[in-house]
Amino acid sequence: NAGVMQNPRHLVRRRGQEARLRCSPMKGHSHVYWYRQLPEEGLKFMVYLQKENIIDESGMPKERFSAEFPKEGPSILRIQQVVRGDSAAYFCASSDRDADTGELFFGEGSRLTVL
Amino acid sequence: KNQVEQSPQSLIILEGKNCTLQCNYTVSPFSNLRWYKQDTGRGPVSLTIMTFSENTKSNGRYTATLDADTKQSSLHITASQLSDSASYICVVILYSGGGADGLTFGKGTHLIIQP
Numbered sequence: 385n386a387g388v389m390q391n392p393r394h395l396v397r398r399r400g401q402e403a404r405l406r407c408s409p410m411k412g413h414s415h416v417y418w419y420r421q422l423p424e425e426g427l428k429f430m431v432y433l434q435k436e437n438i439i440d441e442s443g444m445p446k447e448r449f450s451a452e453f454p455k456e457g458p459s460i461l462r463i464q465q466v467v468r469g470d471s472a473a474y475f476c477a478s479s480d481r482d483a484d485t486g487e488l489f490f491g492e493g494s495r496l497t498v499l
Numbered sequence: 500k501n502q503v504e505q506s507p508q509s510l511i512i513l514e515g516k517n518c519t520l521q522c523n524y525t526v527s528p529f530s531n532l533r534w535y536k537q538d539t540g541r542g543p544v545s546l547t548i549m550t551f552s553e554n555t556k557s558n559g560r561y562t563a564t565l566d567a568d569t570k571q572s573s574l575h576i577t578a579s580q581l582s583d584s585a586s587y588i589c590v591v592i593l594y595s596g597g598g599a600d601g602l603t604f605g606k607g608t609h610l611i612i613q614p
Contacts, residue, residue, distance in 0.1 A: 388542070419604075426588065426606040427543070475542055483601055484530045484592045490542035 386410070388478050389458075390491035398499050403463040403470070405494040409478030415486065416459045417477045418444075418451060421493075427475060432483075433459060466498045501526040503591050505605035513613050516579055520608045522572040522589030530594040534563050534574050537586045537607065546574070546587075576610075584612045 389408040397403050409416050414435045419427040429443040433453035444451065448466075453459040463470055473493045479486035503524045512518050524532070531550045535543035547556045547563040549572070556563050560577045576583055586607040593601050 390542075417602075424606075426604040428604075429602065432601075477542075484594060487545060487548065488533075488602075490535075490544070492542045493540075 388476055388489050388491035390474075390476050390494050392494055393492060394495050394497070396497045396499060397466050399467055400465050403466050403496055403498075405461040405463075405474050405476075405496070406458040407461070407476030407478075407491060408458040409476075410480075410489055413478035413480050413489070415479040415481065415483070416453050417479075417483065417488065418459070418461050419475045419477065421473045421475060430461070430474075463496070466496070468498045471496055471498045501591070501593065501603045503589055503603045503605035505587075505589050505608050507608060508606070509609040509611070511611045511613060512579055514579060514581055517575065517577050518579060518610065520574045520576075520587050520589075520610070522574070522591075522605055524570050524572070524589070524591040524603070526570075526591040526593055526603050528594040529567060529570075530592040532563075532565055532572050533590045533592070534561070534572075535588040535590060537588055539585070543588055579612045581612050581614060584610060586610070 416433045418430040421427050431444045431451045432440040448464045450462045473495045475493045477488040477490045479488050506521045533548045534546040537543040546561050549556050549565045562575045565572045586609050588607040589605040591603050
């Protein structure tokens with residue numbers, strides 16, 4: 385049983401381009417969380433989704449960032465018109481229930497570099 | 500404001516020695532506390548999950564303790580190995596769900612094991 389799969393592992397974009405990060409949760413998991421991590425910093429919550437629904441997006445910037453978790457297919461974190469400050473590692477985690485009771489399993493992350 | 504503070508920020512010890520990492524939190528109401536290990540360039544992996552009623556939990560050479568009265572936790576590593584070199588992250592979960600406030604991450608302790 386594969387764990388949480390994220391791709392791409394590394395992504396380089398120029399300022400103004402779009403970045404799409406994908407996350408396939410573990411089989412049977414319907415809860416997906418996206419986190420962002422800067423060097424030497426802790427993980428910062430961005431968005432919490434369940435199948436086809438955004439439950440909490442309060443950690444995600446209102447401009448340029450969006451997330452979805454369609455009925456079929458992976459969850460997508462989309463960053464439009466990237467800027468250098470978007471350079472970070474983006475981690476996805478999945479759970480079979482709310483994170484206060486369910487165990488979170490993390491992917492290996494997608495590292496975005498904006499030139 | 501819910502906060503998780505970890506100490507020390509970084510630690511270097513010799514292979515075979517023991518060490519203890521600290522985590523203090525202000526999260527309330529408290530549901531559970533988790534320790535994760537994050538290898539460089541990888542996603543966090545769960546080591547222990549402790550609920551309010553648990554004082555100690557072990558996972559191999561890792562032993563976590565929890566004092567819910569003083570809001571402190573520690574992670575003790577016995578007979579350290581080179582593979583223990585990683586960041587250790589303390590995560591405290593609010594008793595309400597997995598959204599923005601649901602999980603509060605510490606910045607981690609960066610542990611280096613020297614041969």
